[in-house]
Amino acid sequence: MTETAGESTRAAQKERTRQSIMDAALRLSQQRGFAQLSLRQVAGEAGVVPTAFYRHFESMDELGLALVEQSFSTLRRMIRDAQRDPDTIANIIEASAEILVRVVKQNKAHFGFVARERASGSDVVREAIQRELELFISELGVVLARLPHIENWSGDDVKMASGLFVRNMVYRAEQVVQTPDGRTDIEEDIKRKARREMRLIVLGFAAWNSDT
Amino acid sequence: MTETAGESTRAAQKERTRQSIMDAALRLSQQRGFAQLSLRQVAGEAGVVPTAFYRHFESMDELGLALVEQSFSTLRRMIRDAQRDPDTIANIIEASAEILVRVVKQNKAHFGFVARERASGSDVVREAIQRELELFISELGVVLARLPHIENWSGDDVKMASGLFVRNMVYRAEQVVQTPDGRTDIEEDIKRKARREMRLIVLGFAAWNSDT
């Protein structure tokens, strides 16, 4: 009753159309920003008539929220994979810069969406992204708190650490997204800068806690 | 021939209208973002007929560029004033957090505009903002380079320092802009966090250069 590929059941077809609407929106929003997209443009790019849009989303805002969710699930998968990799634990900074650039490159559309709509975009989309980012900072805090040097820091300090890391990551991710494909020289430079910044923040923390 | 206030010469009247168009755009862009504004909305808010807009700006993009310039001249005045103030030199971190919150509060529209349009907005406006921010980072670098501890750092290191500072300032400025008027409790919290972050970055630099 359930096939895995190319299903032609009604539900599967609906899901496929829904996904193609989301892909279309993601694709178009790279050029002019999600907030500027019209329902008709998205429907057109998805190869569907404008009214069909309503079978899947009540409004563009609802589509935006779905994209936020999808983007952050990508982000979460990234941090989960990173935790599994033994190299990461061994040399967290080198590994993080490497992973950041690689994963962002593979998901330019999602990361671009988050970076762009974080500050502007519609109220509801912007707020959703900020909530997700805060959540992500907290989650990273939990991960950091398990690391050797950090285990007895105060909650506030750990939060500051992950906040600085995440915000710097977001900034460097923006740069990766804006890098034209194939410019590995620019990517290497971004990695180098990201590493330096992370190293500096870590040094700051070492001094910080030997201080307080 | 030249009066100072309420001039009614043709040029002065034109300048007044131009300014009211810019004010209108700034006011409206706080709600839905500059990129979503229509020429007609801006003209309406400025109390002028749509076609009159063209007497002052060739397009919305040109208006956007004018707003970028105006916003950054505010930002530059802020850093210039800060350098004059002896308190700033004495305790750069405490003073910076104080000044940041105060000046951003007084110019929410300008700072909100920069923060919002930095990542999204039209290509031409976004690029102008990024260029201005890079310039601002370089300028801050020059200021930092004169400070006692920093004077013999490498150019790259100074640039990293001011980059981290500015990016963190931009983030905290975004928060101040989003704070409802009168919530001094939230503002104090932002100041506190900004101070902690700056202190941490400075500690990192101390360790950094005793290292290399």
Next chain:
DNA sequence: TGATTCAGTGAACATGCGTACACTGAAATA
């Protein structure tokens, strides 16, 4: 097999948009 559900269609609408154009009347100029 016959009835039902429902993802996607296509025409129609009111509205807001950018811009062209001919205009007005007060300030600037000669």
Next chain:
DNA sequence: TATTTCAGTGTACGCATGTTCACTGAATCA
């Protein structure tokens, strides 16, 4: 004072938008 300049007006246009509604026909169900 007579002429010119030009910031701001008012009309008119073609176009894209969001949303409505009645529809079609294949997948689902009884």
